[in-house]
Amino acid sequence: MMPSDIRTRSTNPALLPGLFRKQFELCRIKPGDTIAIVSDLGTRTEYIEAAFAATDMLGADIYEMRVNAIPGWTNVGTPTIGQCKGTLEALKACDMILIFHVPLFASWLREVMNAGVRVQMIIDAPDDLYALQAPKGLKEAVMHAHRVYEQARQVRVTSKAGTDLSYSCGEYPVMSQYGFADEPGRFDHWGVGLIHTFPNEGSASGRVIVQPGDVVILPYCRYVQDHIEIEVRDGHIQSIEGGLDAALMREWLADGKTHEDDKDPYALSHLGWGLNPQCRWDSIALYGDGPERSRAASRCFPGNFLFSTGPNTQGGGKRTTRGHYDLPMRECTIELDGKRVVEEGRLIDPKMIVPREVR
Numbered sequence: 001m002m003p004s005d006i007r008t009r010s011t012n013p014a015l016l017p018g019l020f021r022k023q024f025e026l027c028r029i030k031p032g033d034t035i036a037i038v039s040d041l042g043t044r045t046e047y048i049e050a051a052f053a054a055t056d057m058l059g060a061d062i063y064e065m066r067v068n069a070i071p072g073w074t075n076v077g078t079p080t081i082g083q084c085k086g087t088l089e090a091l092k093a094c095d096m097i098l099i100f101h102v103p104l105f106a107s108w109l110r111e112v113m114n115a116g117v118r119v120q121m122i123i124d125a126p127d128d129l130y131a132l133q134a135p136k137g138l139k140e141a142v143m144h145a146h147r148v149y150e151q152a153r154q155v156r157v158t159s160k161a162g163t164d165l166s167y168s169c170g171e172y173p174v175m176s177q178y179g180f181a182d183e184p185g186r187f188d189h190w191g192v193g194l195i196h197t198f199p200n201e202g203s204a205s206g207r208v209i210v211q212p213g214d215v216v217i218l219p220y221c222r223y224v225q226d227h228i229e230i231e232v233r234d235g236h237i238q239s240i241e242g243g244l245d246a247a248l249m250r251e252w253l254a255d256g257k258t259h260e261d262d263k264d265p266y267a268l269s270h271l272g273w274g275l276n277p278q279c280r281w282d283s284i285a286l287y288g289d290g291p292e293r294s295r296a297a298s299r300c301f302p303g304n305f306l307f308s309t310g311p312n313t314q315g316g317g318k319r320t321t322r323g324h325y326d327l328p329m330r331e332c333t334i335e336l337d338g339k340r341v342v343e344e345g346r347l348i349d350p351k352m353i354v355p356r357e358v359r
């Protein structure tokens, strides 16, 4: 049993079919639709049972395709689909894929999305599926933020701790997730609420000061314990100084290099902010550091600045590196072309603020 199961009451498994039904309704599943599950050897059986039961309730059809893999949390982009004959064709023919590992940065995902298939990812614990499921108004808030971010050309992120990072954008699309895949070709992740884009190549520069209480959500699930000073120039991290947390980051990114001069792990990747009021910054303190309790919660708490390094193929770029770090930061101020949207870690554009639902 996972420590997180011992620490907290788990959602009654009998509630899961109802929860999946609500999710499918958010995804606009209609009678006659076909859902294909892409599961793996690590997928919870009760999720498959719940998805089957919920699909029956809605008069749709569903089947499970289990891939011969246990994709890890840290090796995103594993090509789980496409090598077995017929799998890609099958997935392109359905209305929605329910996937239980991270397909982002894998090329097959783009192919099925281009075919108009919705992709709903589920990688969080039952308690989180319940607590973080998209509240009323989240989609509208995320799409508003999406449009605002899309118009921005120059972004500046500052903090009292000393962060002062600038980048320009427009070269890569803004990407957003509000927790449910309701439009053709849409990818989404149950429990989230965030937007991001990739900085224009070579444009990011400045310094990022990571503080205790910021979160490393990939590859670790860990509150930062001491300051990290990151120098950024020409779109890449030039140095990482500090104590243990700096050492962890430096070693992980160095480990992602494929050759001595490989700079890809040090490239800044998706940059954006969280908007889901259901997500809690203190989720690791409350529920432990199991990745299943942190994937959505820790990256989407409202107003966090999500700093990251590594691959950018999901946005149309060419980097596929394993050196990938995701670091939601608190108490940052984000300015888009001089206009503040986040002030010291709080959303200040009223249209981006969604009331928290007590569950």
Ligand SMILES: [Fe+2]
Pocket (backbone or CB within 6 Å): 218, 269, 270, 308, 309, 324, 325, 326
């Ligand atoms: Fe990332």
